[in-house]
Amino acid sequence: MAALLTLTTVTSSGAQTERPRTYANPIDIDYRYNFEQQNEGISYRSGADPVIVVHRGEYYLFETIGDGYWHSRDLGTWRHVTPSRWPLTDIVAPAALSVRDTIYLLPSTTRPLPILMLTRPATGRVEFYNRLLPWLPMARQQEPGVFAKPDSVQPGPWDPQFFHDPASDRWFLYWNSSNVYPLHVIELDKTRRLSYKGTPRWLFGLEPEKHGWERFGQDHKDTTIRPFMEGAWMTKHRGRYYLQYGAPGTEYNVYATGVYVGDDPLGPFTYAPYNPVAYKPGGFVQGAGHGNTFQDVNGNWWSTGTPWIGVNWNFERRIGMHPAGFDEDGQMYVDTRFGDFPHWLPTKAWRSSDELFTGWMLLSYRKATTASSARDSFPASNAADDNPRTFWVARQNRPGEWLTVDLGRAYEVKAVQVNYADYKSGLYGTDSTVVTRFRLRASADGLQWRTVADLSRERRDRPNAYIELSAPVRARFVRYEHVHVGAANLAVSDIRVFGNGAGARPATPAGLTARRDRDERNALVTWNPVAGMVGYNVRWGVSPSKLYNTYQRFADQRTRLELRALTVGQAYWVAIEGFDENGVSTLSAAVPIR
Template structure:
């Protein structure tokens, strides 16, 4: 039977859909078909992972390369990504690649400890790759003059590992590299001559970690400096990336290590591509130790077609192996006075992907709040201790496992009352998957349903062709939906088990935003790298953002805390000899409170 709508109503619906389409959103971890990796295959473990993202803008499109992907991704809007299978790929795949677009072609250089190739493509969407340099020359093993000496060494380690390529405006090329808790990060001028890479001079040390002065460079959970068993460990520096902005050179690096929540990006700044470089007192620039997505280190910085800056990084999962990870993307900014900042405030909630120039990166936050935290959940079946309530704890290392991986299994979250839904993210986990990346059935299919009473259900969203794997599937709803219950209805996943770490629902509860926190106090302890921040709890708050920075009017760093963690934070990411200010805001399912007046950390 044909259903007729009044013309006015039809236009209103069409207009609402077009308005939503005009402002597309995304949520971290980004929604791509992460590949199965097998670092622990001898233990029979396989899992999806992504790390060390390098995104470049090339001829109006975006291309994403990462570790061990056997290809790369293409996008026109930074929201929808399509995997490209290349015509050729290194036999050892690619780890932490250097990627650069010179406007004509994209160069792709893998990390290497022996002579390998650099590839190029002038048709990245077609996947045709050619050899640009068939065989890299050996690095000059002695160190050239530099302002940072190699710690106890005068020889360059095998490499370049974790390389970065950079072409300056004068046409000169440079390479930066390093991944070690002993050696510094190096740089050298290079040239491409007759299909060969030529080193101009000797490698020069660029920078080294100083965890005794830079609190955020300490390894471990919240910069504890130790492994879980208490063993001290020296932090790692890796992931070089060079960006030129406002006439300044920003040599970026990841530290203190990809494990745990404290992985971050920092930068040194110079007016020359090979320095000398000066440590930026407002480091780290990209930092996300709290929330669902934790860790923001080792990535890339790029400018979109509208002139907005972005920074990418490698959030940590670490269930199957310590190097199980995903990819995050956050809006960035270069201030007129030279400061670089990356906005990770609500950095795993839905954000707009801009289509015009945006001056304030924080304005890209949609305001859609998390509705599912600690809410009740039930499942059609459960394997052992992997209960359904784990899908609302905002922890990617805990998950529900269905009794069987079969179509029709369901997982239902009760939001407690009717709410306005705007987006849903379904995050899958790998539990004893035992699958291989070239298996023919590695794809994800499921449906989402909503209900006001838990009895009558209606379609909410579903996966659509073409088939692909979606370990972190994100759905922006075309129009707001009123519902109390959200149900996942299973069809297919490629892993051996159906496992979901978190079913995250975003929107609004329709009430007033929470009150502003009071009583904010902040004090450094005897170790100036640490500070203790406390505030009075806000009734009904779901969580808080602790915001700090080197200026009271520029609080560029954020640490998200859940209300059930208590109204206090030990902040261990400060630089010695630098003054800081801190403020706190509360959030719940209705919105975000006013930010407190900045307080100096004494």
């Protein structure tokens, strides 16, 4: 057995020796320490509101409070770029768009700001395109108790998005981040450096009384706060305009993306009955709202979003990326099924997003863990519960601390994701001392160990380090061995081990029922448990052939789900599949939600 552990070790001195073939959410970038709560002593890393731009065949990622941006050639390995000029208080929820030879960049703002441009983004050179935009037409301050009127807009734009229509060569700006104002659009004048042209148009707002997924709160259960509409993004596909928006709020598991569709970039737009299009309320990574939609160099569609962490601060977040597309009927979809398990990186055009799921299963869920030390309230078991809001904390942050996951039996291990947490980290910015260094070891018997990944010379911070092993390892035990983190404390939320067992895939869950509530926005889905299952995927949609949405449940949760994301008057179908360490069951027959 031990001989099987002899393989090429994954090493790192700033990058892995081989380009990764796979990725897992949250995406593996050096998320920056936030400074906004420094005066309150709240320290955390975060990333949010992403825009991935394809420019000259390569990828650039812009996001909130990033001290710059990131560059990638393959969507798997990202290099942080320090820009030559940048706002002193960083940027939030930026508009970013590549047209011809230039990336145009506009941060969220409540007052006039410049539009920046990048023609050689890999070098970090940032220049002014428009040194100062004028005030938004019709802008006025939002007054307490005074609701929005069609003759005014908030000072801004906040959560802006550029759209260039290649057919007409016209430019537009969409924006909104409010639980009062609707989404707006205004045309831009390219002959005047993208200054405003005309006046803003009101488009549409949220209707949570009709659209269950637009309700605020955890699982859409908080009715004390009006939901927020945020993060507009326009995509043109086959002559139609898909105007996307984030809702109902970034600080919960149900942050999602919806879409309205029209025949003109200025509207009118019609609510898509299949909403939400990007929805991931269950699993390790929760939340898929407020991002962008883009095509990779092979023509495949992707959707980015903002998963929620929310331990140290409501807006402690990460970045997710999911395959997306449009079906033969023009229905937009985002595939979040197994959305935090390993997926193949794109190397060609795919026919179905199902092709990207590797089939590498989660081997570590609720498995036994031991550690070199632990603080009383933060035991090692927290590192195997697939919950980023619980974590293990070592008594000391020193080299040699370790945490071991006993998988219970030998499996073929193919990848490991090490997810750190921030516990009293004491950092409010990221510099060269903030790096993540560790080794991964594997064993068949818990006695003889081999190093399977060595990141002891890593030169960047990797709060969600995803390590694809150079070759599969047959092992029962996987150990994290600590070398260095920049924070005051060593805290790990989850060691997630992926691979496959040798057994048969599980049986299809039986007894599926789906009953609609008197409130049509809700339905109760139930099924019979299957022994040995790790979890279940409740898959639902507007027809048996369009089950594009997924709600993941672990097997130690109840085999019943209150689905609160439905639209009044819309018919739905639901099916279920189960998964364990060996694979995924056959999908059940779809049943109508009645």
